[in-house]
Amino acid sequence: xxxxxxxxxxxMGDRLLATLMIVPSVLIVFIFAIIPMIIGIFASFxxxxxxxxxxxxxxxxxxxxxxxxxxxxxxxWRSFLWVTSTTVAQLVLGIGVALxxxxxxxxxxxxxxxxxxxxxxxxxxxxxTWRFILDPTMGIANRMLxxxxxxxxxIAFLANQNTALWFVIMAxxxxxxxxxxxxxxxxxxxxxxxxxxxxxxxxxxxxQVFRYITLNWLMPVIIVSLLLRTIWTFRQFDIVYLFxxxxxxxxxxTLPVLVRYLAFDAQKIGAAAATATLMLGMLLxxxxxxxxxxxxxxxxxx
Amino acid sequence: xxxxxxxxxxxxxxxxxWYILSMSYASGRLISQTPFNSATYYQILKILRRLLLYFxxxxxxxxxxxxxxxxxxxxxxxxxxxxxxxxxxxxxxxxLKNYITLFRVTQFGLWMRNSAILxxxxxxxxxxxxxxxxxAMSRFRYQLFELFGRMxxxxxxxxxxxxxxPLFFVLFKMNLVNSMLGLLLVYTGSRLPVGLWMLRxxxxxxxxxxxxxxxxxxxxRFQAFRKVIVPQALPGMISTAIFVFSVTWQxxxxxxxxxxxxxxxxxSAGVATFLSEDWIYSWGLLMAAAVLVSLPLVLLYAxxxxxxxxxxGGGSVKG
Numbered sequence: 001x002x003x004x005x006x007x008x009x010x011x012m013g014d015r016l017l018a019t020l021m022i023v024p025s026v027l028i029v030f031i032f033a034i035i036p037m038i039i040g041i042f043a044s045f046x047x048x049x050x051x052x053x054x055x056x057x058x059x060x061x062x063x064x065x066x067x068x069x070x071x072x073x074x075x076x077w078r079s080f081l082w083v084t085s086t087t088v089a090q091l092v093l094g095i096g097v098a099l100x101x102x103x104x105x106x107x108x109x110x111x112x113x114x115x116x117x118x119x120x121x122x123x124x125x126x127x128x129t130w131r132f133i134l135d136p137t138m139g140i141a142n143r144m145l146x147x148x149x150x151x152x153x154x155i156a157f158l159a160n161q162n163t164a165l166w167f168v169i170m171a172x173x174x175x176x177x178x179x180x181x182x183x184x185x186x187x188x189x190x191x192x193x194x195x196x197x198x199x200x201x202x203x204x205x206x207x208q209v210f211r212y213i214t215l216n217w218l219m220p221v222i223i224v225s226l227l228l229r230t231i232w233t234f235r236q237f238d239i240v241y242l243f244x245x246x247x248x249x250x251x252x253x254t255l256p257v258l259v260r261y262l263a264f265d266a267q268k269i270g271a272a273a274a275t276a277t278l279m280l281g282m283l284l285x286x287x288x289x290x291x292x293x294x295x296x297x298x299x300x301x302x
Numbered sequence: 303x304x305x306x307x308x309x310x311x312x313x314x315x316x317x318x319x320w321y322i323l324s325m326s327y328a329s330g331r332l333i334s335q336t337p338f339n340s341a342t343y344y345q346i347l348k349i350l351r352r353l354l355l356y357f358x359x360x361x362x363x364x365x366x367x368x369x370x371x372x373x374x375x376x377x378x379x380x381x382x383x384x385x386x387x388x389x390x391x392x393x394x395x396x397x398l399k400n401y402i403t404l405f406r407v408t409q410f411g412l413w414m415r416n417s418a419i420l421x422x423x424x425x426x427x428x429x430x431x432x433x434x435x436x437x438a439m440s441r442f443r444y445q446l447f448e449l450f451g452r453m454x455x456x457x458x459x460x461x462x463x464x465x466x467x468p469l470f471f472v473l474f475k476m477n478l479v480n481s482m483l484g485l486l487l488v489y490t491g492s493r494l495p496v497g498l499w500m501l502r503x504x505x506x507x508x509x510x511x512x513x514x515x516x517x518x519x520x521x522x523r524f525q526a527f528r529k530v531i532v533p534q535a536l537p538g539m540i541s542t543a544i545f546v547f548s549v550t551w552q553x554x555x556x557x558x559x560x561x562x563x564x565x566x567x568x569x570s571a572g573v574a575t576f577l578s579e580d581w582i583y584s585w586g587l588l589m590a591a592a593v594l595v596s597l598p599l600v601l602l603y604a605x606x607x608x609x610x611x612x613x614x615g616g617g618s619v620k621g
Contacts, residue, residue, distance in 0.1 A: 017523055018438040018447075025435035025494050026450055032491025033457040036468035043468065053471060097362050103355060111359055113607070115366045120599045122552030124570040125592040127577065129373050132585055138385055140372060178366070235461030238554040242574055256463040263467050264559070276464035283459055 044277045048269035062274040071250060078165060079254040083233045086172040090229060094180025102188045119178035127242035130171050134158055158244050161251040168243045168252050172233065180225050187221040219297045227290035231283060255279050377589035384586045400590035409564055410591060413572035420482060420568060421550040424489040428546045429539050432497030437527055440505035458495035466559050473560060480562050488556055493546045504538030544606055548599050569595050
């Protein structure tokens, strides 16, 4: 009898302890992440006075207004360009560099360390670095191009509406390719040698070995990195914003930068919340798609 | 085949070269059944392949490092050299003047202190809270815990920009706008989900027999957690700590909007004000700021690299 009550109290103690251990995290995550998210979605159906934060319901008016703005569609297009070009370039370059660093080369370990450097650099420093290099009056890029005689007078790379976004994309590729390299190297290091050997014995050529063995082996990691990079790049605010503060003439305004602009410069908090809610919806769709892909890829591997 | 080869020997040389390169590239070494017998020809190709690989390697390293090298060099150049028409790779008169001015003239030192306080306290808070919660979640499978896990995953994916305006609202109600405590809580709330997911998989990998043995020896569950499990999970906790510290150290968005007095500002948001349109500082000064903002992260990485890679490789990529 004694024993049973002991067990019972032991169980209760466990449950209490587990709850006590998890409650602080639950509270903080709820107050500072979940509830703000709910407020954000909620606010997209209200008219919000920016001075007093007073809210009056106005149905789907924010969405209607937003979808009529060419600026919204332009920003969506720029977000699409920014996400697809940075992610694809990162992936291709990242896999290439990882394969290279997987070879037995002298100085490989040092190169592995050095190649990862840009990943450690904070967004504000990235913006400073590239603004300095691309500066029209004294940036090294312009000076070198002029020294080589490629251009006659300096180009204001970041002040040009047509090119500004591409330089932000370049900086995004520069910073995040190392992440892909890291993921791919980790996976390459555990590739079973038998797989490649067997394929070669079966008469597979080098390209076939790469296509059917190496690439297949990397596929789950490729999909995971694609998922992570797409989500992060899509929601990335700091690099894009600090590069040119959304300008010139909105040329680098992607969706997150648009949310900031609507909320704090245009004083349309309701519309900003609507944009943010649409972004959340897009993120959920993207991640659902990738999870399906991931399950597919891992099944095939087994 | 033979006939066409004599017609276009040059083309075929490149085709062969490409074939050998790609073959050895994919296999990692040269294979004996190549269509050539000549040992010297074979040797030349081998050397060419290595040269090509080294060339690409150097290119990749330069692409990664050169911009940062240029930032560092420009930070120790006097203004005359930074703005000179003819640039030199190494400064003629290296100087620390930019760094001294940075601390004397701007509030950089203050921002650095603020960022250090915020990043350290956020890291401690996140690692403590998330290892307790992750332990509870890995050992007790209640449905509510599972639901919480799902919600944190959602919170992890959420774009921070969505949260900024509502957070302003929440902090306003709690009277925590423009305060470092408010920012600390916001940072903790937004990093906890990552910590939870990194550490949960780590705790799941620690066999439950370890703490059962400790409890048979008379330890309470919490003692077992503290004395047996935490030391086991230390590498995971360290990699979580490095991750949280580095993202908090460089955070820009929340700080730039939730803090509006310059004295309470963090590094990223403070330095970003240098970039606003009416900036009056020299590029040398900005480059010195850039070096100092990056330095702690680079040092952290250099010293704790192996934990970092263990965490990234083990925690996030399973399968």
